[in-house]
Every structure is written in structure tokens, then in C-alpha cells.
Amino acid sequence: MTVGPIALDAMGGDFAPLEVVKGAVRASRDFGIDVVLVGDESVLKAQLAGLGEKESERIRIRHAPEVVLMTDAPSVVIRGKRRSSIRVASNLVKRGEASGVVSAGNTGATMVAARFEFGLAQGVERPAIAQVFPNRKHGTVVLDLGANVDCKVGYLVQFGVMGSIYASIVFQKRRPKVGLLSIGSEDTKGNEFSRNVLRAMRDEPAINFVGNVEGRDVFKGDVDVVVCDGFVGNIVLKITEGVATMVVGMVQDALSSEVLSKAGAALVRPSFRRFKKQMDYAEYGGAILLGVNGVCVICHGGSKARAIRNALKRAHEFAVSGIVQQITEKIEASRTAS
Incomplete structure (x- = not known):
């Protein structure tokens, strides 16, 4: 095209x-x-x-x-x-x-x-900000990251549809797995709103919905798309940025400390550079407004x-x-x- x-x-x-x-x-x-x-x-x-x-x-x-x-x-x-x-x-x-x-x-x-x-x-009904988060496999699309702090059930269902299309493009998957961010994987977990969203997403034929997922699942790579409202999503984004910065800094400090010999540090630095590149938001360019x-x-x-x-x-x-x-x-x- x-x-x-x-x-x-x-x-x-x-x-x-x-x-x-x-x-x-x-x-x-x-x-x-x-x-x-x-x-x-x-x-x-x-x-x-x-x-x-x-x-x-x-x-x-x-x-x-x-x-x-x-x-x-x-x-x-x-x-x-x-x-x-x-x-x-x-x-x-x-x-x-x-x-x-x-x-x-x-x-x-x-x-x-x-x-x-x-x-x-x-x-x-509403746009959503989506971004790829790094994980141990290919990445996880998370949305919404802040466009909508207050949401209706139907908004999140549409976020799942849009996120699925986005993931199919960036990961080249025909049927990406879509999960709903909650405080537990069981259907009974979450508040009344999240349980209503869960039921609505299960009824949506346009997505390959796998149910509730927890925060740690964003980084496992077992799910391709994680859906949440913009209030929660923006918190997830900022926490992730903070943790990534801290971890990269701690590894840099360890590599430059006296604990490691110069030879040992030289051996691990190529792996660290690959890790740092994977964690760097610059690699992904930016978020898309879907x-x-x-x-x-x-x-x-x-x-x-x-x-x-x-x-x-x-x-x-x-x-x-x-x-x-x-x-x-x-x-x-x-x-x-x-």
C-alpha cells in the first residue's frame, strides 16, 4: 500500500x-x-x-x-x-x-x-493509548495508558478489539491473546466493574479473550494484549518506567564496582547492552492513539x-x-x- x-x-x-x-x-x-x-x-x-x-x-x-x-x-x-x-x-x-x-x-x-x-x-466510543511493553518473548500491548481515566464497560471491550488488531500487526499474529488486568486470574476477583467487563469481553467474538491477568503477566509474555482503564494503565506505565530505570542503573553500578574484575565485566557487558536496548523506550518509538x-x-x-x-x-x-x-x-x- x-x-x-x-x-x-x-x-x-x-x-x-x-x-x-x-x-x-x-x-x-x-x-x-x-x-x-x-x-x-x-x-x-x-x-x-x-x-x-x-x-x-x-x-x-x-x-x-x-x-x-x-x-x-x-x-x-x-x-x-x-x-x-x-x-x-x-x-x-x-x-x-x-x-x-x-x-x-x-x-x-x-x-x-x-x-x-x-x-x-x-x-x-473512546480512543485509547497503546504501547508495547518488553517481555521475555516478543512484547505485550497494554492499553489504555491514560486517555480515559473513567471508563464504561463497552469502552474496555472496544480497547480489547483495537489492541488485538494492533498486536496482530506488530507481532504478526492472527489471533493475539487478550487479557483483562485485574487483581487475580479467577473470574470472581476484582470489583463489580471489572467483573462486568470480564463477562462482556467473554461475549466479544472479535477477540481471543483468555480472562483475567495480573500485573506480573504483562512481563511474562503469555498474553499479547492487556486491557485496563487509563487511570490504572498510566500508573502501570509510570511504575514500569521507574523500575526499568532503577534496574538498569543497578546493573551499571554492579558492572563498575570492584566486586567484578575487569575481565568479568567485559564478558557480561555485551549481554547488558542487549538487555538495556530491550528495556529502552526509544526502541519502540512511541505509543499509538488507537x-x-x-x-x-x-x-x-x-x-x-x-x-x-x-x-x-x-x-x-x-x-x-x-x-x-x-x-x-x-x-x-x-x-x-x-
Whole structure:
């Protein structure tokens, strides 16, 4: 499937615009992806020049004079900064001038811009943020990671459908296993809401539902998709990031301590580098906002060039896969069946 360029919010993120522009250049060079850099035109031209690059067919610039700050309210993209880089980038997707949008800027503003410009995919009640968590096998898709702190039963069922489609693309599995995050694997565990969701998900033919799963199951690799509301999901995400940082730091300290000889440390360092790479969010690029009528990848605010490069690759892959159309078809089939 032939797709257009990916619109990149070049002004969003802690290390924008330099690291964002670097990531765009690398994605274009390494993967042949066309990118539209959205932001202050004079600034972006200077950044490209500093990297020995210039505007071309592969990397174009679309001027956007305003920037949404991390401290801004998400609604500012509608009520205030209508010419902000994330709003303009999202509008390019709406107009068919780009096949997806990537941003490392204000997460709330990115979601609002995408939903305002794209709208929801047909039949979808609420969008959800999904991301691949590392495990000992291939990875686990977890959603929602913060788009919806209060949910209805039907929302989580749809999250299961959308997460299943996402997992089938990234893991190349025909029928990914879907679990519901709870405090125990037994059907009787959880509160009244989670038990109602459990029953509804068992009745959903569009997913390969395996029942309740616990927090530790996210990292075992026995289930492909874990569904939860955005309040719980965001806590899971932040705890995971914190633990990963701590573990990597502890291993680094151990390798540099006097306990290990230099020869012993040299032997284990290649394995540690592989482990560190597996735990690094930059490898996965970013999270995808599922359920909107377009491809939207949300990066960590601290993303540098490698993360941006990989996020652009993911956005391009999702556009090629027709993920929005797949979600629309599955949701419509589910609604018809019920």
C-alpha cells in the first residue's frame, strides 16, 4: 500500500527541535520515509543546515508559528494556539497531505488535536493509548495508558478489539491473546466493574479473550494484549518506567564496582547492552492513539533522535497496514453481531 509522508511536530518535546530534526533525517535516510517537519520555518531550515541537510522531496517543511508548551492545557490547541505545530501537523493528516502524525510534545494536546482534526474512527466510543511493553518473548500491548481515566464497560471491550488488531500487526499474529488486568486470574476477583467487563469481553467474538491477568503477566509474555482503564494503565506505565530505570542503573553500578574484575565485566557487558536496548523506550518509538480516524504516534517527552526515528518508522508501518480501516471494520462487525 502506497502512503504519503508522516507529519512530524518538530517543536514538541524536551529536546526539540534539534533531536526531532535529527530523527527525521535518520528515518528518511534509513527507511526511505518522507517527512513533513512542522514548526517555525526559519528555525527548521537552520536546524537542517546545521546537519548538512536542506529541504527536499524527502524532507519538507510546513510553517507553524506557535508552539504548545508542556505546561499548557490540552485545550489550548482548540481555543488558543490554533497555528501550533501539533495542530497544523494533525490538520495535514485530516486534509490527506500526510498519512500520520508523530509528536513528542504535550500528550494531552496531541490527543486533543488528533481527535479534533481526525475525529473518531466509525463506531469507536473512546480512543485509547497503546504501547508495547518488553517481555521475555516478543512484547505485550497494554492499553489504555491514560486517555480515559473513567471508563464504561463497552469502552474496555472496544480497547480489547483495537489492541488485538494492533498486536496482530506488530507481532504478526492472527489471533493475539487478550487479557483483562485485574487483581487475580479467577473470574470472581476484582470489583463489580471489572467483573462486568470480564463477562462482556467473554461475549466479544472479535477477540481471543483468555480472562483475567495480573500485573506480573504483562512481563511474562503469555498474553499479547492487556486491557485496563487509563487511570490504572498510566500508573502501570509510570511504575514500569521507574523500575526499568532503577534496574538498569543497578546493573551499571554492579558492572563498575570492584566486586567484578575487569575481565568479568567485559564478558557480561555485551549481554547488558542487549538487555538495556530491550528495556529502552526509544526502541519502540512511541505509543499509538488507537480509535481516532488517522495514525497518531505519541512519543515520550524526553525522546531523542533514535526514538523519533523509530516512531516515524512505526507511524509509516501503521499507515501501510491500514490499521484505522481494520479497526473500523472490526468495530462495525462487533456492533452488528451484538
